Amino acid sequence: KLNLEPIPKVKGLSVLHFTDISSAMEATVATLEQNPDAVEHMGDMIISQARKSLGFARNLTFLEGNPTDILVVEMTGDSEAEVHSKLDKLDERMKTGGRPYATTRLMKASEQAQVWAMRQAGLGLMMNIPGDAKPMPFVEDTAVPPEKLPEYVKRFDEIVQSNGTEAGYYGHASVGCLHIRPVVDMKTLDGIDQMARIADEISDLVLEFGGSLSGEHGDGIVRGAFADKMFGSDLVQHFREVKSAFDRNGVMNPNKIFDTPKLTENLRYGTNYKPIAPPVRLDWSAEGGYIAAIEKCNGVGACRKVNAGAMCPSYMATREEKHTTRGRANSLRAALSGALPTDKFASKDLIKVLDLCLECKSCKSECPSDVDMAKIKYEYLYQYYKTNKVPIRSRVVADIHKFNELSAPLAPIANAVNRSAPVKFLLEKTIGFDRNRPSPKVVRNTFQKWFKGHKSTNPSPRGKVILFHDTFMNFNHPSIGISATRVLEAMGYEVVILNDRKCCGRPMISKGLLDKAGENARHNVDLLHSYVEQGIKIVGCEASCVSAITDDWPDLLGGDAKAKQVASAVVTVEDLLVENHDDGKQQVNWSEAQREIQFFGHCHQRALTGTSNSLKALNLPDGYTALEISAGCCGMAGSFGYEKEHVAISSATGEDRLFPAIRAAGSNVEIATNGISCREQIGFNTPRESRHIVEILADALFD
Ligand code: SF4
Ligand code: SF4
Structure with missing residues (x-):
């Protein structure tokens, strides 16, 4: 018989902020008087690592100030009013019990999801502390009656500190089960001894508090050393007999719970772990x-x-x-x-x-x-x-800039030849480019040519920006550069392009040809840095080129200070639109154009900066409504999806969520992207074409 509970109609969270763990533990006891649905604790180590994490730092809007510890209290009910009333009572109780210095109330599911995502990632975040000593799981599942938590945690911490280390704390405070991980270096004998000592002392502490070493995770191997102490040798003998009755030959999951190896054996690292240190090219x-x-x-x-x-x-x-x-x-x-x-x-x-x-x-x-x-x-x-020999295909991909440069003057003949059946067959048979996925067409009238003949008539009160005209903008999709120029000029910028810039190196980086990529990065950094020194921004449109500049150039150039300065000066057109919106200076005069848009952000953009500015910018014209497609990678990933042996995986990747979403979009819906890979992949796998964000935004400019 199962005790099933109905799914609550409304949920609300209170995030209680503290500056020390003992206050948080005291408050836990007081919160339980209010019958919460959950009380979860997150300690200093998780919070500080989340602040440093690329993905999590963006989503910490629920934190106020600098708490060392937070309690996340969940209340549920049939209506918002009921949940608010419960949270109000909790606030009232907290005035005397626990006294958090700040409380954040979250009623929206999307806001709550950010808190739970951090909680879920707590372990991984803690493991990210630098150095070989890490928060290790050997007493990470102890549980005591919740009302004993304040004293228990104090004593736990004393044991950890007396052994010369610290611990990361988080867990299910409402049920007294905290996942406490002392920081030890499991690659050294001292660290291993330290672990064994702490584990032994904590097992005594848990017994003293009438708790359990395994609140929810089970005993496995790591708790086996204390089986006799926790259960008594008689009971352990009965375990042995029951196991043996069903498993005479000891073949079923042997040496777990009892008769386990010593705590100091069978380690993932251990003193014998001596990895070879390979030579490196990037800055690590x-x-x-x-x-x-x-x-x-x-x-x-x-x-x-x-x-x-x-x-x-x-x-x-x-x-x-x-x-x-x-x-x-x-x-x-x-x-x-x-x-x-x-x-x-x-x-x-x-x-x-x-x-x-x-x-x-x-x-x-x-x-x-x-x-x-x-x-x-x-x-x-x-x-x-x-x-080992670099495959010809990798060399071709790395030099795509040169191939485009050579073939552009011959367009459209070059396109016809490249896309002819014999050439596609030959490319597939010789170097493995799939014959059904021809490379993007080149154009004779490159962006650079257009820009040479372009004269802006707009005033430019915002000064200069450098538009980094990437390989694909220049040779394949000049309309992206033209649109970017028009939007930037409408904002009040003077657009400058640098004809002697080189390819950002993304295709070379992706194939591991890092010396070549490094040469390009060096050239480009030296070229761009003098502008950056004058406070001039670099505007990128192709997400994978933007990421090469911001994320990879500093690594390619040994952490070079100039490369870092250039990286920090890179923005997208959308960043500028959002940053400048309503700032009292020149604004874009958007037309009444109407668009319903679904936007799919490039993986690199999603990973490195997030897509919020792109989405905000697409919603700036009054007649535009843009939503983001929630999907994973498109599967193209540069040349990956063109490579014969990768085509099936490439399509399966996009088929996961992206292609169905695009097929389901109405024919009136514009699909917006910001990477050539995503654009090509959508074109190959769905009946729809997509356009770059700036092309769609430029539709709402007056001519
Ligand atoms: S298993 Fe490793 S790579 Fe995967 S999410 Fe965890 S830490 Fe990251
Ligand atoms: S494919 Fe997987 S392992 Fe490779 S970069 Fe993407 S997420 Fe990381």
């Missing part, structure tokens, strides 16, 4: 080194999620562990530590492991531990190609 100082970047993965498995977010597209398409971010990190870690039978780091086996990583950067923001597998892959490919 922010991550603490290449190995530390890989070890950021703590195995919590948020990269196995489906139907939400974009991490990890290859898992969403295949549902195979080896194609998760975690699968890749585990394989690399095993290879670096000699646990895999690969005789050297640069091996074909590992190339296979990384092959389906689309370099979408989604893990960089959606993984709670900020695992940046795209960057890890660029570095790996670079090292691999030091001793």
